[in-house]
Amino acid sequence: MRVRLAVLWVLIIVLIPCSLFAATVSAKGVVVDSRGACVPGIKVYAVRSGSVDFQPTCDIPARTVTDGQGRFRFDALPAPAEQWTGYSLVAYDRDKRLGWTRGKGDLVANMFGVMEEPAPHEGYRIVLPDLVPTEGRVVDQDGKPVAGAVVKPKWFGTDSADSSSISARAMDAILKFPSATTDDAGVFRFARLPQAQGIGYTVTKRGYARVYDSKTKDIVLGPAGDITGRVVDEKGKPVAGAKVATGLGETEATTRKDGTYVIENVPVGERTVTAYFSGFHVADAIGYDKRVQVSAGQTTRVRDLVVPHRVTVTGRVLDAKTGKPIPNAHAVAEQQLHDKTSSRVQTMDWTAADTQGVYKLQVVPGMEVSIGAEHPLYKSDYKIITVPESDTRGPDIRLEKEPVAKGKVVDKGGRPVRGAELFIAPGVETGKYSPTQSSYAHAASDAQGIFEIALPGSDSEVRITAHKACRVQYPSYDLEPKMALAVWRSVDRERALKDGITLVVEPPRKLTITVKGPSGHPVPDAMIFIAMSWPGRKTDMSAGWHHPFVKTDEKGAAVYDNAVVGATYDLRVHIDGQGFQEPIIELPAVGSPEWKDSIEIVLKSQPDAK
Numbered sequence: 001m002r003v004r005l006a007v008l009w010v011l012i013i014v015l016i017p018c019s020l021f022a023a024t025v026s027a028k029g030v031v032v033d034s035r036g037a038c039v040p041g042i043k044v045y046a047v048r049s050g051s052v053d054f055q056p057t058c059d060i061p062a063r064t065v066t067d068g069q070g071r072f073r074f075d076a077l078p079a080p081a082e083q084w085t086g087y088s089l090v091a092y093d094r095d096k097r098l099g100w101t102r103g104k105g106d107l108v109a110n111m112f113g114v115m116e117e118p119a120p121h122e123g124y125r126i127v128l129p130d131l132v133p134t135e136g137r138v139v140d141q142d143g144k145p146v147a148g149a150v151v152k153p154k155w156f157g158t159d160s161a162d163s164s165s166i167s168a169r170a171m172d173a174i175l176k177f178p179s180a181t182t183d184d185a186g187v188f189r190f191a192r193l194p195q196a197q198g199i200g201y202t203v204t205k206r207g208y209a210r211v212y213d214s215k216t217k218d219i220v221l222g223p224a225g226d227i228t229g230r231v232v233d234e235k236g237k238p239v240a241g242a243k244v245a246t247g248l249g250e251t252e253a254t255t256r257k258d259g260t261y262v263i264e265n266v267p268v269g270e271r272t273v274t275a276y277f278s279g280f281h282v283a284d285a286i287g288y289d290k291r292v293q294v295s296a297g298q299t300t301r302v303r304d305l306v307v308p309h310r311v312t313v314t315g316r317v318l319d320a321k322t323g324k325p326i327p328n329a330h331a332v333a334e335q336q337l338h339d340k341t342s343s344r345v346q347t348m349d350w351t352a353a354d355t356q357g358v359y360k361l362q363v364v365p366g367m368e369v370s371i372g373a374e375h376p377l378y379k380s381d382y383k384i385i386t387v388p389e390s391d392t393r394g395p396d397i398r399l400e401k402e403p404v405a406k407g408k409v410v411d412k413g414g415r416p417v418r419g420a421e422l423f424i425a426p427g428v429e430t431g432k433y434s435p436t437q438s439s440y441a442h443a444a445s446d447a448q449g450i451f452e453i454a455l456p457g458s459d460s461e462v463r464i465t466a467h468k469a470c471r472v473q474y475p476s477y478d479l480e481p482k483m484a485l486a487v488w489r490s491v492d493r494e495r496a497l498k499d500g501i502t503l504v505v506e507p508p509r510k511l512t513i514t515v516k517g518p519s520g521h522p523v524p525d526a527m528i529f530i531a532m533s534w535p536g537r538k539t540d541m542s543a544g545w546h547h548p549f550v551k552t553d554e555k556g557a558a559v560y561d562n563a564v565v566g567a568t569y570d571l572r573v574h575i576d577g578q579g580f581q582e583p584i585i586e587l588p589a590v591g592s593p594e595w596k597d598s599i600e601i602v603l604k605s606q607p608d609a610k
Contacts, residue, residue: 028073029124031066031091038070039128045090046077066091091126092175131192138186138203138219141211145186146221149205153177153193186218207297209251209267224265225294229302231255231275233309239275242307246271266294275305308364311387315394316357317373319401325357326399329375333361334382336370359397365389373397376442377404377454402441402454403493407501409445409466416449417485417505422466424453455497461490466503467564483508488566488590509563509590512598515556515573517606522556527574528601530560532567533586549574565591573601581605 027046031039046062066072074089138146155175180188193199201219203210209224227246231239238259245252246266253261255275263273273290292300317329332350348369349361363369365387371394372382378399385395409420424441443453445466455462467486485505515523529549550558563569571585581603588594 026073026075026077027089027124028071029089029126031070031072031126031128033128034130038066039091039093040066040068040070042066042070042091042093042128044072044126045092046074047088047090089124089126091128129195132195133189133191134193135187135189136201136217136219138182138188138205138221139216140208141220141222143216143218145182145184146205146208147182147184147186149182149186149188149203149208149221150179151182151188151219152179152202152204153190153199154202155199204265206265209265211267223268223296225268225296226299227263227266227271227273227292227294227302228299229261229273229290229305230259231261231305231307232259234306235309236304237309239307239309242275244273244275244305246273268294268296270294273302273305275307310362311365311389312391313361313363313371313385313387313394314391315359315371316396317353317359317375318357318396318398319378320398321401325353325355326373326375326378327353327355327357329353329357329359329373329378329397329399331359331361331371331373331397333363334370334372335367359394361394363387371395371397373399375399377402377452379456402456403497404452405455405496405501406450406452407496407503409449409451409503409505411485412504412506416447417445417466417468418447418449420445420449420451420466420468420485420503420505422451422453422464422503424455424462424464455493460493462493462496463488463490464501464503465489465564465567466505468505483562483564486564488564506565508561509565509595510597511560511563511587513550513552513558513560513571514598514600515552515558516600516602518603519606520602521606522552522554523575523603524552524554524556525576526552526556526558527576528552528558528560529572529574531570531572532564533570563590571599571601573603575603 029044031042031044033039042065044064044066062074062077064072064074136151138149138151140146153175154177177193178190180190182188203219203221205221207224208221211220211222213220229244231242231244233239238255238257240255240257240259242255242259243252244255244261244263246263251263251266253263255261271292271294273292290302290305292302294300313333315331317326317331318324319326329352330350331353333348335346335348348363351359351361353359353373359373361371366389368384368386370382370384372380374380378401381397381399383395383397409417409422411417422443422445441454441456443451445451453464465486465488468484484507486508487503487505489501489503491501513528515526515528517523527549528551548562550560552558566589568589569587571587573581575581585599585601587599
């Protein structure tokens with residue numbers, strides 16, 4: 001199966017898939033202010049988060065109000081029907097105070113419907129930031145004030161780990177921020193706004209568009225025009241509901257029933273106008289974008305944008321042995337693309353099979369596509385079809401069940417750990433593993449800490465990890481969960497299948513790393529890349545940017561606080577402007593007798609002074 005498991009690993013960690021086996025999930029917690037005092041009588045919303053483009057309705061399925069001690073509880077949140085979605089919990093009141101659950105702990109439903117809690121046996125803690133008077137200024141590109149511009153606070157989210165992918169549509173429904181209009185000096189004022197990341201401003205003034213200028217704190221507007229046109233299919237029929245964008249984020253429109261659209265306030269200059277369907281990518285199937293010149297105060301007419309019409313392929317995902325449906329199996333349509341130098345797989349559509357195992361995928365007719373399915377307890381499979389010109393009955397995907405081991409996750413005190421995520425990696429016979437590579441299988445522990453996990457492959461020894469993450473950090477291009485409790489273990493396959501697996505998780509260890517030059521002087525600003533590895537095997541760190549890293553301070557020291565007990569790591573130092581330094585340092589297993597909580601790395605040559 002050519003579904004890219006590496007991508008799924010990232011999605012599993014950051015977006016937390018929906019419930020596969022539970023109809024409902026629950027959550028509890030407390031709302032406090034910035035000083036830690038409980039806040040009674042505040043509304044708490046359960047907000048869809050994750051792939052919200054595939055959940056056009058019901059973004060806010062439930063809400064409640066905190067009691068006299070600031071506590072709240074959701075007893076029966078509906079498990080999301082689409083994969084790769086979960087919940088964030090948002091607190092908001094009339095005074096415009098806003099808080100939300102943060103990082104990895106904010107998604108209620110993991111892939112098995114088990115509530116993700118920030119720590120075992122505890123609920124969620126939502127902190128309301130202080131409200132502060134806020135003002136700003138809107139100017140044109142010459143720095144002159146722009147009067148009469150309408151400014152409105154809006155939820156944009158944030159690139160930091162403190163925010164999940166909360167639906168902007170859902171947040172707009174919750175946040176009832178007032179708007180403000182700039183005065184003759186271009187100044188706008190708000191008496192009380194939350195002092196929180198994720199909130200920005202939309203600015204509207206006819207004939208102007210926002211220009212992002214990092215040299216000033218002011219909001220800068222530049223001249224703008226409008227773009228109008230029509231979207232049609234190959235036969236010239238109007239296409240309704242298509243998105244049309246200029247690639248500038250805020251300049252987007254949706255086509256009407258007759259296929260027409262208008263994009264207002266587009267910055268002047270040459271723009272590329274693109275038509276697409278949300279979640280459906282056809283860029284390689286047919287050309288559908290146009291380059292146009294936008295002039296200030298003018299409406300530019302674009303020639304018809306052509307997108308291929310779509311047909312629906314319907315089939316079922318079934319157990320190969322019993323013939324029973326496999327609910328919530330991940331069904332996907334993919335196309336193999338080739339050019340002169342390479343080939344790649346493009347995902348055209350994906351969905352979760354319903355309770356009867358039925359999938360519905362939208363694809364472009366005339367193409368040869370792979371229709372496939374996967375599930376944590378089954379071997380993946382796919383069928384290749386040529387898509388006809390109309391809706392069609394697709395293939396039934398029959399999946400063979402993997403051998404399944406049962407087990408339990410407990411803490412060092414023997415208490416069950418709920419909502420721990422488990423992953424099976426290739427055994428020592430097949431190669432090495434790192435958190436940024438794909439895993440073979442995954443699962444999650446229930447309220448009693450019990451889990452079932454597939455043991456794919458034929459290795460006599462398999463590596464299994466269980467972790468309870470408390471947030472996600474973004475040290476480099478790839479994601480690494482910040483562990484609250486975790487463990488790595490090697491287990492014998494046959495014994496695990498026969499007797500089960502007990503995993504004892506504990507907090508990660510801290511590793512202090514000091515980097516010095518050959519003369520003994522500390523090396524500040526050195527980047528230390530960290531890769532999980534197999535004992536006795538070096539990790540390919542030539543592309544070190546794909547691993548998490550820490551950076552040394554002025555004393556040449558850095559702390560990595562996410563070393564999982566039982567895991568082994570390789571380190572490599574990178575000096576800005578001089579590249580990677582040799583050699584790669586191999587560390588013993590965390591928590592073993594050979595493990596040390598601090599190491600010193602002495603470079604062979606002294607880095608150049610900055």
